[in-house]
Amino acid sequence: MHIDYQSLRFEYRRSPDQSAAQLAHHPVVVVGAGPVGLATAIDLAQSGLRVLLLDDDRCLSNGSRAICFAKRTLEIFDRLGCGDRMVEKGVTWNLGRVFHRDDPVYSFNLLPEGGHRRPAFINLQQYYVEGFLLDRAGALPEIEIRWNNKVAALGPREDGVELTVETPEGEYRILAEYVVAADGARSPIRKAMGLESKGRSFRDRFLIADVRMKADFPAERWFWFDPPFHPNQSVLLHSQPDNIWRIDFQLGWDADPEEERKPERVIPRVRALLGKDAAFELEWVSVYTFSCLRMARFRHGRVIFAGDAAHGVSPFGARGANSGIQDAENIAWKLALVLRGEAPETLLDSYDSERVAAADENILNSTRSTDFITPKNESSRAFRDAVLDLAKDCAFARRLVNSGRLSLPSTYCGSPLNTLDADRFEGLMVPGAPALDAPLRDGDWLLRRLGGGFTLLHFGAASPVMPESETALRVVNITPEDDAEGLAATRYDARPGTTYLIRPDQHVCARWRRFDPEAVRAALRRATGRG
Known part of the structure; x- marks a missing residue:
């Protein structure tokens, strides 16, 4: 059944919190029902936590916006229970081509080897x-979504964060133990707390034109430098x-954003690329300016910033949404442990250190891409x-x-x-x-076996026995018979007895050549912030 997600409108409904005699208490409030907020809520709910998701609108995003979702993001979506739908609907691609004027420069394959369940990108x-x-969130009773609920103010308390929420019926207040602010690049929560994102804006503008047409172009990423149909600028297809085809046209800093959005300006640009007789319709048009910036810190007490609210990069490289989804998976398991009393609150500081470093890496790559794509003087050109x-x-x-160093998972x-x-x-x-996938016997896959908790990955004929620990620990044993193509052992440099400790977000946190329960216990304590 086809659903027109762009036309969906969600009703405001009055909640019991609005007439409660005392402040209603919520373990986690996620603000913003975009991809990052929804992924965070789903991950927390799958850990058994109640989650309240607030959004100040009553619809999903308008226009295509983020479109490139990387292999690592698809693996996270698998763990959240909706990866198959994403891949079935998406356009799969591994290949990219670079052109200079009329000439092909070279092509590249982002996933040149086999034995991976997911493609490089969709x-x-x-x-x-x-x-x-959203459909997945609706299947989880632990998640409550309130549309047309805008966080107007918030303030810290010893026992949490007090939120003032605006609705069509007036304001009400609630208490959250923790708040995840995934409320976008303009983040009202960031503004309400007097915080800033700082960085660099680039003196250039780009036009996005989503064009509906039937075309013979392959499902690849094509990037032109200085093409004859758009001289002295760049184009991405x-x-x-x-x-629907996404076309990005570089416009230059002097371009008027309002004028460039008009069909009479967009259509000739598209015709120059496709040919004068091409049949197409404009689906969505936007003009944007590049910026690379981030907050100084992503954790401020019990308020945690994620996605565009915490950091922003230019679109070339597909590092924005993919990085935001990695924010979500990073904070969710840590919040779950803290709220269940299985880890100290200081564990959340590792979200800040890990994701700030990831943001810096993305900003560095994005800045270099933008400088190459948009040279600012004749010597650079x-x-x-x-x-x-x-x-x-x-x-x-x-x-x-550098036509955009494409998104890679953070290490x-x-x-x-x-x-x-x-x-x-x-x-x-x-x-x-991040753990690499590998095919196993009977069509199974390694990442699917690992699941979403702390996991001991052991290679050998017999599964190790782990004494009881303060933190639940699954054991996944991979025998030579399981590793049908030998790729798991190759990718993990495994011999009989090799053991890995894998975090709930499927990142490696320790490894040994032989199983040692005391070493595992110590590594588990360190990985949960108790070491």
Whole structure:
């Protein structure tokens, strides 16, 4: 059944909290029902926590907005129970092509090896992502969503955060033990707390045109530098579901945003790319300016900022929404442990340190991409064009071409939750790294086996026995027969007896060449902030 998620309107409903004699108490209040807020609420609810989700609107996002969702994000969606719907609806792609003027420069494959359940990327309009997450949230009785409920003020108390909420029927107040602010780039909560996001804005503007048409372009990422149909600027083309294509046109800083949104300005640009006889309709148009910025800290007492409320990057590289979903998975398991009394409140400080470092990495890559795409003087442009000319024949120059370094999962190498290696390992699965998937026997997959709690991943003929611990710990044993293609052992540099401790967000936090229950217990305490 097809649902037009853009046309959905949600009714305001009066809640019992509005007439309660005393302040209603909620363990967690999530503010903002975008992808990050919904993912946070679902993750918390799957841990058994009650979650109140407040949104000041009564609809999902308008227009495609974020469209590129990376393999790591899809794996998180799998754990949240809606990955299959995302992939089935989305346009799968692994390949990208770069052009300079009329000439192909080179192509690249973001997932050159097999043995992964999910592709490098799918393209899927943000309103579908929000809609599928909303459907999943609706299936979880622990989540209550209140539309047309705007947080107007908040203040700290010893036992939590007091929120003043505006509705069509007036204000009411509630008490939250913790608040997750996922209320977007303009974040009213950030403003109400007198906090800022600081960084750099770039003197350039880009036009997004979502075009409905039937075209023969492959499902790939195509990027042009200085094409003849849009000289001295850059253009990006992406396929989306429902025969919609995303086209980004660089406009320059002097462009008038209001004028450039008008169909009489947009249509000639699209025709120049597609040809004068091309049949198409404009689906959605927007003009934006690049900014790379973040808050100094993402945790302020019992208020935690996530997604665009905490950090922002330019769109090339698809680092915004993907990073926000990683924020959600990072904070959810930590809040769950703290609220259940299984970890000290100081565990939440690791959210700040891990995700601030991730934001800095994204901002660095996004800034470099923007500087390459939009050179600010003649010498920068001459360097860029020379690199593009060399890249046709020279592999070393291709590493310098930057049409947007595409989103990669964060590796928390410096996290205080990690236990340093005592044994020698090779490969990518260092403490702090996101766990890699691998095919198992009978069509199963490793990440699906790991699930969403603390997991002991053991390679060997016999499963280890773990004495009781303060924190629940699952054991997943992978035998040679399970590892049908041998890829799990290869990716984890595993021998018989190799053991990994995996966090609830499926990041490695410790590894050993042999199972040692005391070492596991110590690493588990460290990973829960009690070490």
